[in-house]
């Protein structure tokens with residue numbers, strides 16, 4: 207590289223630490239600034255689909271992913287009150303050949319720890335909340351609530367859906383409540399296995415609601431994501447506590463397996479969110495500042511891609527900085543050209559999946575279920591949630607695309 211780059215990353219969530227790791231791999235200096243006092247056991251399960259697993263492998267986390275992850279057999283669509291199978295997509299046998307990597311279930315805290323492995327101690331400054339970003343010549347400056355500032359060649363806003371960095375460069379706009387409420391809960395099963403919970407990614411679809419269940423922590427716990435439509439607004443955070451009773455009341459009448467699972471939830475591990483999103487942005491970068499992850503493209507979790515997109519962004523941004531020798535005038539447009547169309551499509555299609563999963567009209571449900579059957583009759587490996595295009599993508603090949611884009615231009 208012609209120039210040693212110093213990068214300041216605001217937010218040390220999944221995207222921030224993935225970027226620090228990707229930059230470290232490329233020999234670029236990175237400093238993380240995190241509002242929280244420490245990393246903790248926050249969050250619940252996340253699906254790390256093959257597109258994300260390819261990046262984790264390239265970042266050197268493959269062995270750790272195999273250690274902490276759970277490999278589901280299949281993705282299974284089920285009807286909400288009679289458990290009838292709506293689709294069945296083999297994953298374990300098919301994903302490596304078809305998409306070039308496995309489909310994993312992990313606990314978010316385990317994934318975060320995996321991405322932090324090998325980062326030098328002291329690389330993260332905790333308890334600092336970014337209040338704004340300014341630009342001074344060829345330097346960007348992040349300002350923090352404790353009065354400190356940090357100058358760098360590039361500041362990256364990896365500070366989530368309510369990004370202060372995005373507000374600083376593009377002006378403050380509110381994210382939109384989508385009308386979806388979401389519960390996340392864990393059921394410990396090591397001591398008391400639940401034979402009725404199959405080792406699959408199970409998508410239960412009902413009127414104006416859906417539930418996804420899958421094993422995490424190597425099979426020691428079942429993760430629940432339960433979504434329904436509700437006009438009530440709830441704070442968007444990882445830690446709004448809820449209760450077993452509230453969860454059971456919201457899904458009254460669902461199949462007995464769901465009810466039994468809910469009755470076994472760990473009372474300390476039930477949280478709720480209001481789900482917010484934004485429209486895709488036209489640009490992410492301005493001068494020496496750019497965005498990544500939820501700060502750039504918050505999305506509904508219905509394709510299970512928010513963390514996966516943040517990890518892909520991180521890899522591509524680091525690759526672009528290295529590829530263009532730290533020249534931001536080339537690297538940031540290349541980063542956006544690679545990432546914005548894809549993340550915009552995921553944002554918009556995730557919204558659409560919410561509609562498909564939640565169909566309430568009986569005739570429309572029959573049409574949807576018939577479409578599932580027809581797709582599987584044509585191709586027994588067809589992904590029930592139509593995500594082949596998501597899983598096929600390989601961020602680790604982005605440098606080839608930078609070259610071909612330069613040739614075309």
Ligand code: FAD
Nearest residue numbers: 217219220221241252253336365366499500510512513514
């Ligand atoms: P975050 O993880 O939100 O991290 C942002 C960080 O910035 C936080 O640590 C925060 O404390 C810090 N921060 C915020 N503001 C400031 C500030 N001003 N100064 C300093 N620090 C700041 N994704 C998947 O890939 N697969 C799934 O299966 C999946 N399931 C999901 C299920 C649900 C119900 C939900 C809600 C989300 C799900 N996601 C999933 C999405 C995923 O969790 C997020 O998209 C992902 O965590 C985004 O990562 P991020 O690093 O961009 O933001």
